[in-house]
Amino acid sequence: MGVLERIKPVDVICQHSTDGTIIPLRIRLTDEDGMKQTYTIKGYRDLSHQGTRMMPDGVYVSNNTLIYECRIVVFDRFRVIRLYYEPGKTIWKMTG
Numbered sequence: 001m002g003v004l005e006r007i008k009p010v011d012v013i014c015q016h017s018t019d020g021t022i023i024p025l026r027i028r029l030t031d032e033d034g035m036k037q038t039y040t041i042k043g044y045r046d047l048s049h050q051g052t053r054m055m056p057d058g059v060y061v062s063n064n065t066l067i068y069e070c071r072i073v074v075f076d077r078f079r080v081i082r083l084y085y086e087p088g089k090t091i092w093k094m095t096g
Helices: none
Strands: 010-016 021-029 036-046 066-074 077-085 094-096
Touching: 010 077, 021 066, 021 077
Parallel strands: none
Antiparallel strands: 010 021, 010 094, 021 036, 036 066, 066 077, 077 094
């Protein structure tokens, strides 16, 4: 499967703090059956503002891209996903 097939648009519910920090809280995506599924983010690591580069999952990012490596629970197992957000656009994307 190529990189473009692994990138999915996703709804992100997040918290904005007074210092401008964005904290992802939940994601919502559409499953194979067309149903919306919501997952709570159990932990995250902010990988933003580390320069222009290729991420391990094959996504090319700029220094302005917001990147979060997150842990969610799917079918009672932890799964690691990455969330990407370009400040000039209004779309969150997910890989994982």
